[in-house]
Amino acid sequence: MTTIKIVGVPEHFNLPWQLSIEKGEFEAENIDLQWTNVPEGTGKMCQMLRDKETDIAVILTEGIVKDIIAGNPSKIVQVYVESPLIWGIHVAANSKHQKLPDLKNTKAAISRLGSGSHLMSIVNAQNQYWKIDNLQFEIVNTIDGAVEALTNQTADYFMWERFMTKPLVDAEIFRKIGDCPTPWPCFVIAVRDEILEKHPKIIDKILEIINATTSEFKEMSNINENLASRYNLKIEDIEEWLSLTEWSQEQLSKKMLNKVQNQLFELSIIDKKVTFETIVR
Known part of the structure; x- marks a missing residue:
C-alpha cells in the first residue's frame, strides 16, 4: 500500500x-x-x-x-x-457599503497573501478600474476570521466562493453586493x-x-x-x-x-x- x-x-x-x-x-x-x-x-x-x-x-x-x-x-x-469560480463580494449585513463602487479605497479581508481571496481582490479592482496600489488587506485566515473582521469592522469586504458563503448571507451575517467570476x-x-x-x-x-x-x-x-x-x-x-x-x-x-x-x-x-x-x- x-x-x-x-x-x-x-x-x-x-x-x-x-x-x-x-x-x-x-x-x-x-x-x-x-x-x-x-x-x-x-x-x-x-x-x-x-x-x-x-x-x-x-x-x-x-x-x-x-x-x-x-x-x-x-x-x-x-x-x-x-x-x-464565482467569487461573491460580501460586506457585513449592517455595513454602510451598499454597492460595489462604495468599496473603492476600503480594506479587503483575505485568508492570506497569495490566496485566492487576495489575488481575486486584485482582479476585481482591475475590473472596477481601481488603483491596485491603493488596495488594503486584513489577513483573516479562514471564513470564520472574515466573519469576525467584517462584524468588528477591521475589514470592509470579503471575497469567497458564492455558494459556500450563501448560508452567511441567508443568516444575515453577510450581505452580497457583487460577483467576480475567475477568467479561467x-x-x-x-x-x-x-x-x-x-x-x-x-x-x-x-x-x-x-x-x-x-x-x-x-x-x-x-x-x-x-x-x-x-x-x-x-x-x-x-x-x-x-x-x-x-x-x-x-x-x-x-x-x-x-x-x-x-x-x-x-x-x-x-x-x-x-x-x-x-x-x-
Whole structure:
C-alpha cells in the first residue's frame, strides 16, 4: 500500500474525492489516499506542497501558477473544475457599503497573501478600474476570521466562493453586493515534483479514478440532497451551483496557461512568465 497525502478546501467541489475515498476505490488499487481539509485555502496549500506536508493539492489555478513561478517545486497534472469560480463580494449585513463602487479605497479581508481571496481582490479592482496600489488587506485566515473582521469592522469586504458563503448571507451575517467570476478554470490538481518522479503510475491511477467519478458525478442518485446535507446548503442553491459547474478530465492547455500568466503579470501578481513545461506536466 502506497500512502499519498492530498489536501483541498472543505467545499462541495471536493465531494467527488470524498465519495471515491469512502467507496474504497483508491484502496482497491493499493493506494492509501489520505485527505486533509484545509479551510485556509490556496495560500496554505501552496505552503504545504513546499514543506512536503502534502503530495497533492486540489487548488485554485491562479494561486498555484503564481507559486510555481515563485519556486514551488510542483506541477499541474490536470484541470479539476473547468468552469470559473464565482467569487461573491460580501460586506457585513449592517455595513454602510451598499454597492460595489462604495468599496473603492476600503480594506479587503483575505485568508492570506497569495490566496485566492487576495489575488481575486486584485482582479476585481482591475475590473472596477481601481488603483491596485491603493488596495488594503486584513489577513483573516479562514471564513470564520472574515466573519469576525467584517462584524468588528477591521475589514470592509470579503471575497469567497458564492455558494459556500450563501448560508452567511441567508443568516444575515453577510450581505452580497457583487460577483467576480475567475477568467479561467477554477481548480487544478497539483503534485510535488518529487512524487511525480517517484510514483508517476500511482498519480496516473489516482487521476483515472477521480476522473471516472467526476464524469458521472451530476448523474449520481440523490446527489443534490447529499451535497445539501454535507455542506449545509439549500437544495435550490445546490441545483443552481451544479448547473454552473463543470468538472474536467483534461490537462490545462498552453493557450489557457498563457491567459492566466498574462493577466497575473499585467496585475503585477507575478514578476515574470515561464514556459509551459515549468508549470504543467
